[in-house]
Amino acid sequence: MSKQEDAGRLSARTLDSLPSSVARPAYELERTQVGIVHIGAGAFHRAHQAVYVDDLLPTHPDWAICAVSLNSHDVRDALRPQDGLYTLALLGRETQFRVIGAIRELLCARDEGASVLSRLAEPAVRLVTLTITEKGYCLAGDDLDVAHPDIAHDLAAPATPRSAIGYLVAGLRARRDSGVAPFTVLSCDNLADNGHRLRRAVLQYATRVDAALAAWIEADVAFPCSMVDSITPATDDALRERVHTALGLADAWPIQREAYTQWVIEDRFCNERPPFEQVGATLSTDIAGYDRSKLRLLNGAHSSLAYLGSLMELDSVGDAMGNLVLAGFVEGLMREHIAPAIALPRGLEPGRYIDAILDRFRNPSIRHRLSQIAWDGSQKLPVRLLSTITESMAQGRSIEALCLPIAAWMQFVRRQAQRGVALVDPMNELLQAVGQGCNGDPLHDVPAFLALGQVFGALADSPAFATALTRAYDVLGDGSPSMVSLAVAAYADVPAAP
Incomplete structure (x- = not known):
C-alpha cells in the first residue's frame, strides 16, 4: 500500500x-x-x-x-x-x-x-x-x-x-x-x-x-x-x-x-x-432460561408476525409493526400469553425485555423480510410456539390466541401450495401435498396438518388443542388480508387467565 x-x-x-x-x-x-x-x-x-x-x-x-x-x-x-x-x-x-x-x-x-x-x-x-x-x-x-x-x-x-x-x-x-x-x-x-x-x-x-x-x-x-x-x-x-x-x-x-x-x-x-x-x-x-426466553418471546413473536403478516400481504417486520391491529395482537401475545406461561431466568424482567423486542421490531433501519422469517416453519414452530401451548395447557391457561399463528402457518402453507410456490422448508414435499389437498373446510384441513407428527408431536392427540386450532383456522376463513385482519382483531382481546 x-x-x-x-x-x-x-x-x-x-x-x-x-x-x-x-x-x-x-x-x-x-x-x-x-x-x-x-x-x-x-x-x-x-x-x-x-x-x-x-x-x-x-x-x-x-x-x-x-x-x-x-x-x-x-x-x-x-x-x-x-x-x-x-x-x-x-x-x-x-x-x-x-x-x-x-x-x-x-x-x-x-x-x-x-x-x-x-x-x-x-x-x-x-x-x-x-x-x-x-x-x-x-x-x-x-x-x-x-x-x-x-x-x-x-x-x-x-x-x-x-x-x-x-x-x-x-x-x-x-x-x-x-x-x-x-x-x-x-x-x-x-x-x-x-x-x-x-x-x-x-x-x-x-x-x-x-x-x-x-x-x-x-x-x-x-x-x-x-x-x-x-x-x-x-x-x-x-x-x-x-x-x-x-x-x-x-x-x-x-x-x-x-x-x-x-x-x-x-x-x-x-x-x-x-x-x-x-x-x-x-x-x-441459567443460559437455558435465557435461550428459552429468546425462542419463545422474540422468535415466537417473529413467527407470528411472519405468517399473519404474510397473509395480510405485508413485506417486512417494520411493515407488520406499522399495522396497529397486528402489532397490538403480537404485543398482547407476548405480555399476556407467552411470558406468564414460561419459566423466565432469574434477573430477566419480562416487561423490559418485551419493550426492547418491540423497539427492535420497529427499528426503521433494519428491514427484516417476513418471507425469510417464514422459512423452515415445520422446524421452528415446535420450539417457538407449540412448546408454549403445551405448557399453557398444563397450567390451565387459555391457548386460543396462541393457536392463531399456528393456524396462520397452516393457511400460509395452503396458499403457497395452491399457488405452486415451493416452501423453504425441509418438509416442503410433504407440506405441499397437505396444502394442495386442503379445501378450506377446517374439519378437513386441520386433521391433515395434525397428522404431521414431526411438527405437532403429542399435541396432535389433544382434543382441546385440536378444537382451539380448528376454531382459529375457521376464523381466518379463506386466508385473505381482510379476513386475517378481522381474525387478528377478534383474537386481540382473548383473555389468557385461567
Missing part, C-alpha cells in the same frame, strides 16, 4: 484525523495485550463480542483479541493494513459510527497455522471464543463426525490441524505439556447448549488422539454455555460508502448492526476471566 493510499485509509496512523462525530478507541492501542483468541472472525463477532472487549480495554488492557479465520484470508487481508481497526455502524433512527480497536492481531490458520498454535499456547491467553456456525463444530447429531474430512485429517495429523476442534485440542496439549493452565473455551454460536456440545466434541476427538490428554481436559477445562443476540446485516458497498463519507477515510470492511445487543455467559471459567459484566454482558447459571 502506497503512502498516498495509506493516508486515505483507516489505520492507527489516521485515527487522529477522524471527525469528532465518530467514536474511537478510548485507550492506547500499543498498550493492549492479547488475552483472547477468537476463532471465526466474521461480521457477527466483530459486531458483538469484540465490541464488549473494546468497552473493556480502557480499564483492562490485557484482554485484547487475536482473531483467527480457519480458511478464508479475506478478513485478515482487509484489516491487517488497517492495524485491525474497523468501523461499526449502529443502526437506529440515527446511525452512529464507531471505530473498534479490540482486535490486535489477525491470522488465517490455513497459511499461518504455526502462529495460531503458538498464540494458543501463550500463558497470557486465558480465553478462547468461537463463532464458527453449527457446521464448524463438525457434528453428526450430538457427536463428533469422525468421517468429516477435516476431522479425519486432524486425527491422522493432530500437530497440523485444520478444524476448530483440532486447534483447540492441539493448543490445550501444548499448554499441558509446558505446565501452563488451560484456557476457558467459550462458544458464542447461536446453538442450543453450545458449551456442552462443544465439550463433548472436544473430548471425543481428544480421546482418539491421547486418552491422558482427554482426561486432563475433562477434569480441568471449562466450556461455559452462552447466548448471543443482535441483528447484523451483511456489509455492502452502500455501507462502505456511508462509512467513507462519515470518516473521511476508506474502510475495507466495516460492519453494521442494530443498537440492541445481548450476551449472556455461564459463569464457569477455569482461568481468569474478563469482567464482562462491567460492560453490559450478563453472567448467569
Whole structure:
C-alpha cells in the first residue's frame, strides 16, 4: 500500500484525523495485550463480542483479541493494513459510527497455522471464543463426525490441524505439556447448549488422539454455555460508502448492526476471566432460561408476525409493526400469553425485555423480510410456539390466541401450495401435498396438518388443542388480508387467565 493510499485509509496512523462525530478507541492501542483468541472472525463477532472487549480495554488492557479465520484470508487481508481497526455502524433512527480497536492481531490458520498454535499456547491467553456456525463444530447429531474430512485429517495429523476442534485440542496439549493452565473455551454460536456440545466434541476427538490428554481436559477445562443476540446485516458497498463519507477515510470492511445487543455467559471459567459484566454482558447459571426466553418471546413473536403478516400481504417486520391491529395482537401475545406461561431466568424482567423486542421490531433501519422469517416453519414452530401451548395447557391457561399463528402457518402453507410456490422448508414435499389437498373446510384441513407428527408431536392427540386450532383456522376463513385482519382483531382481546 502506497503512502498516498495509506493516508486515505483507516489505520492507527489516521485515527487522529477522524471527525469528532465518530467514536474511537478510548485507550492506547500499543498498550493492549492479547488475552483472547477468537476463532471465526466474521461480521457477527466483530459486531458483538469484540465490541464488549473494546468497552473493556480502557480499564483492562490485557484482554485484547487475536482473531483467527480457519480458511478464508479475506478478513485478515482487509484489516491487517488497517492495524485491525474497523468501523461499526449502529443502526437506529440515527446511525452512529464507531471505530473498534479490540482486535490486535489477525491470522488465517490455513497459511499461518504455526502462529495460531503458538498464540494458543501463550500463558497470557486465558480465553478462547468461537463463532464458527453449527457446521464448524463438525457434528453428526450430538457427536463428533469422525468421517468429516477435516476431522479425519486432524486425527491422522493432530500437530497440523485444520478444524476448530483440532486447534483447540492441539493448543490445550501444548499448554499441558509446558505446565501452563488451560484456557476457558467459550462458544458464542447461536446453538442450543453450545458449551456442552462443544465439550463433548472436544473430548471425543481428544480421546482418539491421547486418552491422558482427554482426561486432563475433562477434569480441568471449562466450556461455559452462552447466548448471543443482535441483528447484523451483511456489509455492502452502500455501507462502505456511508462509512467513507462519515470518516473521511476508506474502510475495507466495516460492519453494521442494530443498537440492541445481548450476551449472556455461564459463569464457569477455569482461568481468569474478563469482567464482562462491567460492560453490559450478563453472567448467569441459567443460559437455558435465557435461550428459552429468546425462542419463545422474540422468535415466537417473529413467527407470528411472519405468517399473519404474510397473509395480510405485508413485506417486512417494520411493515407488520406499522399495522396497529397486528402489532397490538403480537404485543398482547407476548405480555399476556407467552411470558406468564414460561419459566423466565432469574434477573430477566419480562416487561423490559418485551419493550426492547418491540423497539427492535420497529427499528426503521433494519428491514427484516417476513418471507425469510417464514422459512423452515415445520422446524421452528415446535420450539417457538407449540412448546408454549403445551405448557399453557398444563397450567390451565387459555391457548386460543396462541393457536392463531399456528393456524396462520397452516393457511400460509395452503396458499403457497395452491399457488405452486415451493416452501423453504425441509418438509416442503410433504407440506405441499397437505396444502394442495386442503379445501378450506377446517374439519378437513386441520386433521391433515395434525397428522404431521414431526411438527405437532403429542399435541396432535389433544382434543382441546385440536378444537382451539380448528376454531382459529375457521376464523381466518379463506386466508385473505381482510379476513386475517378481522381474525387478528377478534383474537386481540382473548383473555389468557385461567
